[in-house]
Amino acid sequence: VGDSLASLTSHKSKVPEDEVLDEFADVEAGLPSYWRKNIEDTKWMIRYDNERLKNYCADLEERYAVSELRIQHQSANYRNEVAQKEVEIRQLKARQFVLEDALLQLNSAAQPLHSGAGGIPSSTTAPSSFSHDISHGSAFPGDDMDFSDIISAQQEINRLSIKVLRLESEVDHWSAIAQAQQTHNSDQSEICQLQNTIKLLEQNQNQDLYNHQGEIAVLQNAHQQKLAEMSRRYRRELNDSEERIKKLENQLQQGDSGVTVTDESKICDLQNMIQVLQNEKQESARKIKELEDQLKDINEQLSLAQNDTEVLKREKEQLSVEKQQIMEQCETLKLEWSQLQPSVMEQKAEEIGNVQKTSEQTKAHLKEDTHNTPADNSDSFQITKVKSIENGSEKHDLCNHKTVKGVKGIQQQELEIQLVNEKTRILTNQIDQLSEDEVGQLTQTIPQKALQAKTYSGKLDMIPPQLLAASSRTSQPAEVQELRQSLHEKEATIRMLQENNHRLSYAIAAATDRENKGHEEMDSKIKQLKEEQDVLKTLLKEKDLFIQVQSDQALLLQERLEKANRVLDSATRPTQQLHQKEKQIEQSELPGEILDDAQKEWMNSENGTEGKVD
Incomplete structure (x- = not known):
């Protein structure tokens, strides 16, 4: 049925088209030649436009298909990213639960250990309780432009580093207790408990270090954002001051008539602006000093980190020397054993x-006794x-x-x-x-x-x-x-x-495994210290660049202030001369010609000052 309907509709569409073409051919036959040429030209143009539009439509369809594919690919990527983020969130939640369980286990293990091992410090509280103590300000109160939040962040960093050192000392203490109990006590259950507590403390220490590094990174980002905002504000203030100076220069150039009250008000505004610029210069110098102090603090921290790395290297060297001594003792024992073996074997x-x-x-004597038994008469017997x-x-x-x-x-x-x-x-x-x-x-x-x-x-x-x-x-x-x-x-x-x-x-074997683990931990700590040194070096470079920019801006402000002072001096001289001449005229009651001459002189002097300013 569908095929029959399609054939009928196609036949109906062909019939009127054929009729229209026949009628159009008849009409064209009756037209003159130049009309026919025009019609053919128009037909050719229409066909060309149709082909061009078809090509354009095909291009648009291809672009549409490509854009759809891109959108699908991007949506798939976004979905994958969302799934990954959800998985990461779940992992982080699971890790949080695991850490909470570890904290509970550590507290439960610490209570019997406090009662059994005398002399243990009571500072083995959960280190994760202070992992999120730092409070960062979401909005920067940069109107008064002080560095109180930066100083507080530095104090928090120092506090966290002290706590990390304390945790390391606690871990060393627990490990020493475990070793002592291994040497004195042969109870394997207590040794296992101590090893578990040591592992938990090490895991907590690593997690606290990871959290502290994240917090330090957040503080550094906040510090960089604040520096960027301060630089923007300085630029805005400089632009505003430049615009004001330009306005004042334009106002000085637009002075056509004699000195009036408005000129005096403008001079006062200029003086006020100069004072404001000087105050800003002083503030910028003060901030530069504060930045230099911060650089000194960072350099001190770098030196401390370098000292820590040197101490760790020395400890590593000492461990290597002790290992060599142990190997030498083993060789001497081998030699003694090899010397003792032949003498013992010979004696045996x-x-x-x-x-x-x-x-x-x-055996020979017994055989002789058995063979020599009596066999003859009684006497001989x-x-x-x-x-x-x-x-x-x-x-x-x-x-x-x-x-x-x-x-x-x-x-x-x-x-x-x-x-x-x-x-x-x-x-x-x-x-x-x-x-x-x-x-x-x-x-x-x-x-x-x-x-x-x-x-x-x-x-x-x-x-x-x-x-x-x-x-x-x-x-x-x-x-x-x-x-x-x-x-x-x-x-x-x-x-x-x-x-x-x-x-x-x-x-x-267990002791060797522990020594290997200790060496690996020392290497990881050295790597972390090197990374922190690199980060501090980058911060120093950024702060040096910021100080250079601030010093350049301060020099530009000084130059502009000097130019403004010169312009003010050149502008105040003709006004003072006019005031003196007016006083002389009032005293001597001279005619208006002298006033005209004075005004002309003032205009000439003002034009000269405008040329200097230009």
């Missing part, structure tokens, strides 16, 4: 050889029995002597084990000052000592049972059992030492 090898020899000798008893007594004596020697050797081994244990204790005390690699080496040597102790116990077990039987006859098994118990106890102590070494290695 000799003792092992002696024990093996004694065991072999006892008795003789051999007597001999065997005598030999047995002698062998008993030898066995007793050998068992005594074995006991003495075991006692010597116990003494050596005690010496080794003492050396291990000394080494464990020195492990606190060693690095992680050296702790690993020492932990490898301790199992070796344990193995040596096990070998000693194994060698004791290797002693033949015949020697033990002989020793039992001589009432010495109690000593052997005691030796074995002592060996077991020493093995237990070696295990305890291994566990202590593991604990010490973990403690050393």
Whole structure:
């Protein structure tokens, strides 16, 4: 149906167009030639205009499309920015809640610490309570042009810096307490609490530094805005004074007739203006002095910051020297350990050889005793029995002597084990000052000592049972059992030492991590101080430029005042001359010609002064 309607409408539109064209062609055929030419020219112009308008419309459509795309892109960007700002606002709110929770935790942790750790300062209040104490004036009362708000801002900056130093001292105090409790107390729960409080204090300190930096930036912006407004006011006042001077000069040039009362009033106005300009000059000089004083204060702050950076550098150098000393001590301990190892090994090898020899000798004697048993008649049996008893007594004596020697050797081994244990204790005390690699080496040597102790116990077990039987006859098994118990106890102590070494290695790793964190904090503080120095240098440059501008303006004002004084002097001279001549005329009652001459002279002098002014 739609297609049929479209075809019908197109057909209807074509029919009248064709009829109109036929009628127009008939009319053109009846017209003369020059009319036809004019009609063709007009048609060509109309077609040209139509094409031009079509092109213009196409350009406008393209521009419209481009503008729509730009608007869409900008709207998308604005939406993204709004979303980012909302996300930032949410993050800031979340951070605020987290900081409030941290404050509550810090207060709850500080109460038991005050009661337990005596001597702790009671100034560990929440540092965020003063993060927004500075009140900035939204409107600048620059009519009297004083620097009271700038001075108050500087005082606030000094106060905040003092509080930051106090917080740093508190953090150091907490860290010292934590270290002392780590050395004296082995309770891990208290150590964790102290570490958490230290972390919270450090986070609060960083946040306070961030807030103080923001407040300092706000103060600097306010100071710059006030300086800009003051410069604008100075310029306005200078422009006003220039306009007044121009008006006065025009008024002096427009003086056609003799001196009247209006001229005297103008002279008074000029004198008043000169006084006002002089007062403004004095005020500008006073303000320049105040700016110079501010520059001196800023220079003092810069010097203080530089001193702080130097102190931090010295502390860093001291830490590096201490680290080198610790490394040297570790190397000396390594050398001592390497020197002690061969002597200990040689002594133990000799003792092992002696024990093996004694065991072999006892075995050989026992074998000989077993082979030489009696087998013949009773007489020979008795003789051999007597001999065997005598030999047995002698062998008993030898066995007793050998068992005594074995006991003495075991006692010597116990003494050596005690010496080794003492050396291990000394080494464990020195492990606190060693690095992680050296702790690993020492932990490898301790199992070796344990193995040596096990070998000693194994060698004791290797002693033949015949020697033990002989020793039992001589009432010495109690000593052997005691030796074995002592060996077991020493093995237990070696295990305890291994566990202590593991604990010490973990403690050393934690201490190294803390030292690295301290170095990182020192580097960050140095960077912050350098940034503050750069900011202060830029402020000094800006203030120097402002002082130069003010001094140039003051010089211009002085020059203009001198010019105005000259003009006033040149204007007051003919008036004084006229007053004198009028007095002379009144006294002598001269005719009007003298008055005319005086007026002409005054006019000539006034024209001369106008030329000078021009």
